[in-house]
Amino acid sequence: MDLPVIWFAIIAVLWTGFFVLEGFDFGVGVLHQFVGRNDTERRVAINTIGPFWDGNEVWLVVGGAGMFAAFPGWYATMFSSLYLALVVILVALIVRGTAFEFRSKGKTQRWRSSWSWGLVISSAFIPLLLGLGLGDLLAGLPIGSDEEYAGTFWDLFTPYGLLTGILFLSLCLLHGSTFLALKTTDHIRLRSHRLARIFGGLSLVLGLGWVVATYLVTTSLSALATGFLALVVLGVVAAAMMTARERDGWAFAASAVAIGSVSAAIFSSLYPNLMVSSLDPSYSLTIVDTASGDYALGIMTVVAVIMFPLVLLYQGWNYYVFRRRVSAPPTEAGATAVGADN
Amino acid sequence: MHRHRKVGHLRRKLVHGRRCRDRETRVTVVGNVDLARLQFAVTSIYHFIFVPLTIGMAFLVAILQTKWHRSGNEDYRRLTRFFGHLLLINIAVGVVTGLIQEFQFGMNWSAYSRFVGDVFGAPLAMEGLAAFFLESTFLGLWLFGWGRLPKKVHLACIWLVALGASLSAMFIMAANSWMQNPVGYATNADTGRPELNDIGAVFSNPVFLWSYAHVLLAAAVTASVMMLGISAWQIRKRGDGQIFQRSAKVSLAVLFPSIILAMGVGSELGVQEATYQPMKIAAAEAQWETCQPCSFSAFQIGGGNNDQNPQKIIQIPYLLSFLATNSLDGQVIGLNELQAQYEQEYGPGYYIPNVFVQYWSMRLMAYTATLVMLMGLWGLWLWRRGKLLESKWFLRIAPIAIVAPYIMNIAGWLLTENGRQPWVVQGLMLTEDGVSTSVSSTEIIISLVVFITVFIIVGTVWAVLMSRAARSELPEEVPEDQEEAEEPIPTLTY
Numbered sequence: 068m069d070l071p072v073i074w075f076a077i078i079a080v081l082w083t084g085f086f087v088l089e090g091f092d093f094g095v096g097v098l099h100q101f102v103g104r105n106d107t108e109r110r111v112a113i114n115t116i117g118p119f120w121d122g123n124e125v126w127l128v129v130g131g132a133g134m135f136a137a138f139p140g141w142y143a144t145m146f147s148s149l150y151l152a153l154v155v156i157l158v159a160l161i162v163r164g165t166a167f168e169f170r171s172k173g174k175t176q177r178w179r180s181s182w183s184w185g186l187v188i189s190s191a192f193i194p195l196l197l198g199l200g201l202g203d204l205l206a207g208l209p210i211g212s213d214e215e216y217a218g219t220f221w222d223l224f225t226p227y228g229l230l231t232g233i234l235f236l237s238l239c240l241l242h243g244s245t246f247l248a249l250k251t252t253d254h255i256r257l258r259s260h261r262l263a264r265i266f267g268g269l270s271l272v273l274g275l276g277w278v279v280a281t282y283l284v285t286t287s288l289s290a291l292a293t294g295f296l297a298l299v300v301l302g303v304v305a306a307a308m309m310t311a312r313e314r315d316g317w318a319f320a321a322s323a324v325a326i327g328s329v330s331a332a333i334f335s336s337l338y339p340n341l342m343v344s345s346l347d348p349s350y351s352l353t354i355v356d357t358a359s360g361d362y363a364l365g366i367m368t369v370v371a372v373i374m375f376p377l378v379l380l381y382q383g384w385n386y387y388v389f390r391r392r393v394s395a396p397p398t399e400a401g402a403t404a405v406g407a408d409n
Numbered sequence: 410m411h412r413h414r415k416v417g418h419l420r421r422k423l424v425h426g427r428r429c430r431d432r433e434t435r436v437t438v439v440g441n442v443d444l445a446r447l448q449f450a451v452t453s454i455y456h457f458i459f460v461p462l463t464i465g466m467a468f469l470v471a472i473l474q475t476k477w478h479r480s481g482n483e484d485y486r487r488l489t490r491f492f493g494h495l496l497l498i499n500i501a502v503g504v505v506t507g508l509i510q511e512f513q514f515g516m517n518w519s520a521y522s523r524f525v526g527d528v529f530g531a532p533l534a535m536e537g538l539a540a541f542f543l544e545s546t547f548l549g550l551w552l553f554g555w556g557r558l559p560k561k562v563h564l565a566c567i568w569l570v571a572l573g574a575s576l577s578a579m580f581i582m583a584a585n586s587w588m589q590n591p592v593g594y595a596t597n598a599d600t601g602r603p604e605l606n607d608i609g610a611v612f613s614n615p616v617f618l619w620s621y622a623h624v625l626l627a628a629a630v631t632a633s634v635m636m637l638g639i640s641a642w643q644i645r646k647r648g649d650g651q652i653f654q655r656s657a658k659v660s661l662a663v664l665f666p667s668i669i670l671a672m673g674v675g676s677e678l679g680v681q682e683a684t685y686q687p688m689k690i691a692a693a694e695a696q697w698e699t700c701q702p703c704s705f706s707a708f709q710i711g712g713g714n715n716d717q718n719p720q721k722i723i724q725i726p727y728l729l730s731f732l733a734t735n736s737l738d739g740q741v742i743g744l745n746e747l748q749a750q751y752e753q754e755y756g757p758g759y760y761i762p763n764v765f766v767q768y769w770s771m772r773l774m775a776y777t778a779t780l781v782m783l784m785g786l787w788g789l790w791l792w793r794r795g796k797l798l799e800s801k802w803f804l805r806i807a808p809i810a811i812v813a814p815y816i817m818n819i820a821g822w823l824l825t826e827n828g829r830q831p832w833v834v835q836g837l838m839l840t841e842d843g844v845s846t847s848v849s850s851t852e853i854i855i856s857l858v859v860f861i862t863v864f865i866i867v868g869t870v871w872a873v874l875m876s877r878a879a880r881s882e883l884p885e886e887v888p889e890d891q892e893e894a895e896e897p898i899p900t901l902t903y
Contacts, residue, residue: 139526146515
């Protein structure tokens with residue numbers, strides 16, 4: 068394997084890792100308002116992702132930076148064509164990132180509910196629009212022979228892209244519910260089980276439709292891509308079944324497989340293209356055309372080989388440290404009064 | 410429809426490549442360049458309001474926590490939590506405004522990204538892998554780990570946050586310095602693009618070494634002035650002198666050496682820039698004609714790119730020569746001569762940056778830094794005489810001074826980035842050639858308005874929360890047994 072292909076795989080792993088990890092905290096971001104019936108319960112829901120969400124988001128940043136470094140032409144074309152969609156994503160990321168910290172720093176009902184709704188809406192829009200963008204890579208956008216986008220904002224809304232976005236949102240909600248079921252107790256856990264069943268059903272319908280659509284938009288599916296497509300469906304089914312048996316850990320693992328496989332299926336169907344052109348297949352951006360030189364890729368490979376295992380190690384340790392279920396402190400259980408802790 | 414667009418698009422690109430001969434196209438592209446530059450300036454200056462405080466405060470909080478760990482003195486634990494609170498609010502905004510930076514190269518500057526990605530992208534990817542993961546993961550561990558992690562491990566977490574933040578700045582400064590002084594690359598004969606061939610050269614770029622040190626020191630100054638100002642306010646308003654004099658002393662001990670070093674390093678950075686970007690330094694003195702030795706003016710009346718004879722007031726002989734060359738009778742080549750040289754080297758064009766911005770941002774930075782330095786000296790003198798708690802004037806001025814490092818930082822960035830113009834990468838690519846050709850001016854205007862609106866909202870909340878946190882009472886003392894609890898009592902952090 069040569070370096071550009073390795074870097075394509077690294078970028079696919081980063082995006083897939085991003086959806087597996089940040090996927091559940093997007094889900095929790097949307098669902099906290101509904102699984103929690105009072106402020107304490109909502110705080111419990113938010114605190115389940117408290118130590119993790121920030122580190123999870125870095126997977127997206129590194130995925131983007133990796134594209135810039137390894138395939139500058141891909142990064143340049145993709146980010147300039149998705150312009151307005153990315154503006155919305157950025158605003159949502161800003162609202163979301165500040166909502167966690169800001170929400171807990173005010174005490175009035177109105178303050179907290181405003182930031183909660185900010186968290187709900189932003190957490191829903193990001194997977195929806197990122198899914199749209201990733202789906203568009205495969206479905207094809209009007210890219211000219213000069214590698215530049217030649218369409219309008221509305222051309223971004225391809226049917227396949229939209230379906231991919233909606234599927235990602237639905238899977239984030241499923242993944243968020245299985246995570247909440249795994250990390251909470253009592254009422255919140257029960258409600259999460261119910262939500263997991265609902266989103267499991269929804270994701271199954273969407274997932275099956277999406278698998279067919281993927282088959283239709285790609286000219287020939289590789290064995291690898293077919294395997295990931297099968298895992299999408301199997302993961303959703305397993306998540307629903309394990310939820311029914313209250314096997315929270317397995318249900319969460321299954322929803323992780325489902326959402327990760329969507330991303331992995333997109334990247335493996337894309338190979339060896341990076342962005343399909345709907346104008347002329349010969350205008351499509353490919354790995355070979357846009358890759359950086361071997362020296363730059365070699366240096367980055369060395370850095371990745373050293374740093375990536377370390378990252379997995381300390382992020383894994385983070386999850387180990389905060390592995391317990393989160394529950395309301397005895398002084399606050401059932402009470403709506405809140406004390407602002409750090 | 411598609412075909413029509415494509416043709417128009419190809420034409421645009423062709424014309425653009427030939428420096429936009431068609432007047433109509435030129436208007437659009439130049440309009441986009443100005444809008445994209447405005448957006449970059451707004452978003453990156455805004456981001457840099459939060460960056461230096463995060464870097465500096467992470468270290469200061471780590472120092473406070475280390476002092477608690479070493480001495481067992483409960484005061485330091487309470488101060489750690491107090492200033493940690495401010496750090497967290499600030500980090501939240503710093504991180505999310507940084508996301509825009511990561512995205513907007515591709516969004517607004519796709520031609521630039523395509524051209525330089527091979528070299529410029531590498532430090533950004535390394536930043537993510539080596540710094541962002543570290544900073545954000547250990548921030549989560551530190552914030553949620555109070556009372557849950559063993560004390561030593563918890564202390565290590567905050568140091569790793571500080572390390573991650575400063576590593577991140579390292580990679581960004583390496584990337585930025587490459588734009589000021591491109592090194593470690595060879596131009597690919599087929600594509601005409603620079604390709605990385607020596608990563609060591611990128612990280613030993615003299616502009617990088619000096620500017621990275623300069624940025625870290627500025628971060629230490631920003632955070633220590635903040636800590637000093639808040640401590641002074643607490644001492645004066647709450648009479649909490651016993652505890653807050655500790656943080657005041659920590660911040661003074663960091664502030665004075667940092668500001669002195671920042672000024673020294675900044676001066677050497679000026680010499681480096683005078684070597685690699687002579688326009689930048691000549692414009693900072695509005696030096697139109699070559700001089701030797703050269704004097705420095707305290708301020709000027711008039712001046713700008715259309716006024717080559719401003720009235721310079723209070724000229725300090727030899728100072729410019731010294732600042733630009735490290736020798737009292739060094740030669741500084743004037744803007745007119747440099748312009749002639751550049752035209753010969755790069756073809757016709759206007760290569761002089763905005764002289765007004767250069768001249769005044771340099772002075773704003775240097776004069777503000779001098780005031781901060783004097784305040785640090787004053788504080789040290791009071792400390793030595795044991796009068797830190799008594800000087801009403803000092804305690805009153807220190808909180809106001811919190812704004813000074815922000816002026817210093819913004820002016821410093823204007824100086825360095827405006828001074829690089831009209832280049833986006835010195836000598837390799839003009840800013841106007843780097844812009845995205847497929848993005849319309851309407852789209853840039855929409856994003857600019859949206860970002861500014863969000864910035865105003867987030868900035869207001871940040872300011873309110875920061876000042877509320879700064880004026881709040883110290884967190885209460887916690888009985889030892891709860892800190893050491895084997896099975897921690899559940900608490901909600903957010």
